[in-house]
Amino acid sequence: MLTLKNVDVHYGRIQAAKRVSLHVDPGEIVALIGGNGAGKTTLLCTISGLIRPSTGSVTFAGADITRHSPERIVAQGLSHVPEGRLVFAPLSVADNLLLGSYSRHKFGQGQAIEADISAIYDMFPVLGERRNQPAGTLSGGEQQMLSIGRALMAKPRLLLLDEPSMGLAPNITRDIFRHVVSLRESLGLTVLLVEQNARSALKIADRGYVLETGRVILQGQAAELLANRDVQRAYLGRDLDA
């Protein structure tokens, strides 16, 4: 469904991704793990069109989207839930969700969008309760739900999730991850998940890639990665101590 081939990304003279190749098959949850500054967010932004790679190609659903604008990529069915949630803080929860459907608005389907907003409320009841509240007043976990809900409003086939657990309490993280799994079951969504919280991510993923200083250094089935000594030492260390 999604294929990256030999992607290089530069910020000025700094190279943030080096010859990265990866693929995500339909219906998979793929985890991209790695430490701070490994280039995980950079890769997601490259896929969603916010950053242009200097070389390499990104293919989504058979089409080369390497040079497409973010607007076009969303319309093609690829939504990106950005790091730090980035909800539109002063706008209401309902407006945030409505804006999520912006890419579909040209087709004049107001009713379908209303229905989709209530579907999001069914999925995340707390958003329904707070529909008229400014998004900035929600708690971190609620904002994460809103950010995911907003991305779902574009009717994506592939969801890029950047650090959904950032700054959240462990029980809320678990809740969010449960939602991610159920999204695949209910909507048939494919997910590419970026996480520093490697253990939780690998637990729900089918496959995983380990990124270090812009390179893919390991890849494989999620269970294998979880059992891998190097991965345990480098990324699961804190969890082992606990």
Place this chain on the structure above:
Amino acid sequence: MNISSLLQYLISGLTTGSTYGLAALGFTIIFNSTGIINFAQGEFVMLGGMFSVFFMKWFGLPIAWAVLLAALATMIAGALIERLAIRPVKGASPINLVIVTIGVSIFIRGLAMLVWGKDTYALPAFSGDKPIAVLGAAMMPQSLWVLGVSLAMLAALKAFFSHTIQGKAMLACSFDRKAASLMGIGVERMVLLSFMISALIGAVGGAILAPITLTSFDVGVLLGLKGFAACILGGLGNPFGAALGGLVLGVLESLGAGYLSSAYKDAFAFILLLALLFVRPQGLFGRKSVKRV
């Protein structure tokens, strides 16, 4: 101090204040979508008045059509500015862009002088010159037009930003550009739209004020600066603060001119602005900017 003269000052203050408010709204809209202060905003006001005058003269149009066409023409000018002067240097720091807008404003003013000369022109009042007596004060019918049209513009903007998806998308761009483009909102298109809306607002302000204050190629300088003062006064980035800031500025200016000295009429705006910035740097209705770390 008697009531009727106070009322007279209030009326004239609110009238000019409305135009400052409209100019300030223009500043605010572009600031919100791009983070830059568009110093060509005053030229939009000038173009609105001058185009109206000349569309009447050249094509013999009735005034309503002339004003409408002038607003459209200024909107196109706004779009051209964004396309030709702002977009090519996108990614430059805000200060560079601000300087670009100063250049644009000088260019437009020069062009206007070449085409229309240095004379002062008057637009006929929209519905006659017969003053209406209000409690001993005289109110020109044009003042009612200015207040009414300004209020209507404000209401239309409010509706645009709170009830249409394009308006909300524009707000979204101002809150978070990155997230907005991830929603499929074309940020560049929104910036273009914001220039067109600001040009429209400025032009309408210029056209409705022209029968009262006359117009010439260089009225944009002072109106732009006053509009800027109004928008700082109201708190940069807050559209309704900007409109209110304009009214406050207009009224204080007119009271100052009436009770103190009309020679310093233009200075009041800026003295007030300075005084306010010392006391309340975030403006009257602005929120203190707090950075979370």
